Amino acid sequence: MKIFIINGPNLNMLGKREPEIYGADTLESINAELKELCDSIGVEPEFYQSNCEGELIDIIHSAREKADGIVLNAGAYTHYSIAIRDAISACEKPCVEVHLSNVHKREEFRHKSVISAVCEGVICGFGKDSYRLAILALAGK
DSSP states (O other), rough: OEEEEEEOOTGGGGTTTTTHHHHSSSHHHHHHHHHHHHHHHEEEEEEOSOOHHHHHHHHHHHHHHSSSEEEEGGGGGGGTHHHHHHHHHHHHOOEEEEEOOOOOGOOOOGGOSSSGSSEEEEEEEEHHEEEEHHHHHHHHH
């Protein structure tokens, strides 16, 4: 099983940006931990990060032919990118929306997700474990 783990805008700043909200771990260290998890359960991960909406859409499109599922932290695009929503629908692969923080405990504008309706599930508020839980769910573990 192959899973794309896709991170959107500003997630390259993890460990530097608002650690009181997002934690002290870098994206690289989180990805290393996720790789270990994937190896232990027989999942092949492919990691992506982009600050550009179009690049994220292209990656999601490529999952249609190359992946069995997607773990997606779309960052701020979660709240307004109909284009990413449509890409998830077009991909026809199970996608789990993840967030490090509990978006429902934060600013009002973060409470609305335009991508949730086309995702298998949403996991938020567990820090880096949000990704772990999403991988395990997609892998049926």
